[in-house]
Amino acid sequence: MAEPGGLPPLKPEYFAREDESDDALFYAQPRLVTHIDDGAIRALEAFYGDLLPRGGRILDLMSSWVSHLPAQLAPAFVAGLGMNRIELEQNPVLDERVVQDLNREPVLPWPAASFDAAVCTVSVQYLVRPAEVFAEVRRVLAPGGVFAVAYSNRCFPTKAVAAWRALDDRDHAALIALYFAHAGGFDEPVAYQLRPGGPGSDPLYCVVARKGGAAGIT
Template sequence: MPDAAEELPELRPEYFAREDESDDALFYREPRLVTHLDDAATAALTDFYGRIIPPGSQVLDLMSSWVSHLPEELQLGPVAGLGMNRVELEENPRLTERVVQDLNREPALPWPDATFHAVICSLSVQYLTRPAEVFAEVARVLVPGGIVAVAYSNRCFPTKAVAVWRALDDRDHAELIALYLAHARGFGQPRAFNLSPGPGADPLYCVIAQREPVPA
């Protein structure tokens, strides 16, 4: 994981080229009410979120869809979802607020500072073309001590995944996410977890980091 005290590797524009550079709004126009993990990996992610998100937390589901992977039994405060398709967001029963927004066009989040106790980004980080800007906004909307959790597998829409993601393997993906967070500033040292259920199931990983205190 990158050390915040070291000079960070540059995030070059060519890293974020995509095979399909057409308007993302066109790609996500039709709802996709499908799952992107098998049942075992889905259960593993839900269990992990249940262990790292305290009850009563106010949560932002970033790049959300019709499933938030939050445990049904976990009692939470408001859960906001930001995604690309209104129908998918409306189908998500955990959300109490729904925002349709393309983060590649507009990375600024529409919430005040220190709104959320946890921000989750499930299985979508590979599509961000401006990740440092987005995660800087995540740091802004998190309370000090709040957590960001970025989960990923080996599945994606390859034409919309950025070049650097397609070029790396699962271990290096964790390092890349940590680099995004380091460029964003405001986070403590990230930790990577292998949540893969086992042979025959989808691989699953998650990188988490804690929002550092805001300097006085």
Template structure:
């Protein structure tokens, strides 16, 4: 699909149980063992990094949400600070781009422990499909972003299948873009929502899709 301001795919109807998972055991148990691996290939990672170049200028204070041991930020860009929030402390401690680290399970507590309008940008990389209450989390992201600040959500066609929500499994790539666009609309505090296809090698793994929105206000 080409870059476009609104997905041409009809908005998905969300059935009961859309955000259930095959594995409903505590996420802390599943993510207890650190995974020092990347979950998309090098070409897709480069596409994420290029998006961050475009949306996160030098000197920004950034939030890396659902972070791990690597943030895929452009190595040549200096930021004022990068806060990482994730589930595994060992992974966060390994991440050299983070100057602040927060361990939190967003599926049990979707409220972010940050002040309103405190970040210049936020990235969520290949993790949006694991949120069981994504609208609340995204609304919180809109709260902690400064007005006009971008949220860059990237995803591919790979996941931990037992932890990804049911609706993600039910949709194709275009449906995933439409779903994430819709979740941002439902959050109610984002504008200029755009779906992007940044797949480096069309028709081959790993594709890379993104949805970007800008915070309306810090409230």
């Protein structure tokens, strides 16, 4: 049954995981590795370079030791929120580092309209409260600010939610668009295929939406 507004519901069972143990334990050991291959990294940096505002304030959500932000963006400020302090401390582009488990506490620690853009890179599959997190991203974005959610076909399967594991790459884009819709206050999301993948290479996609600029959306 659709929820009010005609949206398909986000049922609790969609966010079950094979490993329901404390995420803080899973992420306690730093992983100073990249989770997509070099070609995908180059494609993502180029895409972010074209999409994100130069000299802007950027939130790197579910961050690690690499943010994939190209140097030419020259951001005024970058905040990274992640699960492992050592990984965040190794990230040279971050001006602020916050260790927080969004599955336990989805409220972001910044005031409204703090950022011009936000990115979530190859991590959205681990969110068990995605609509709440996306709503918080909307809150901390300035009107017109962009939220880019990039994904590939790699993950830690025991920590990925059931809905993600059950869908293919194309349907992952539709799932992320549904998260945006449930959060409210975003313009229509657009999905991009940045890299088709193929034998021995990682595919790469990004779903992008902007915070609506209408008065009263905070």
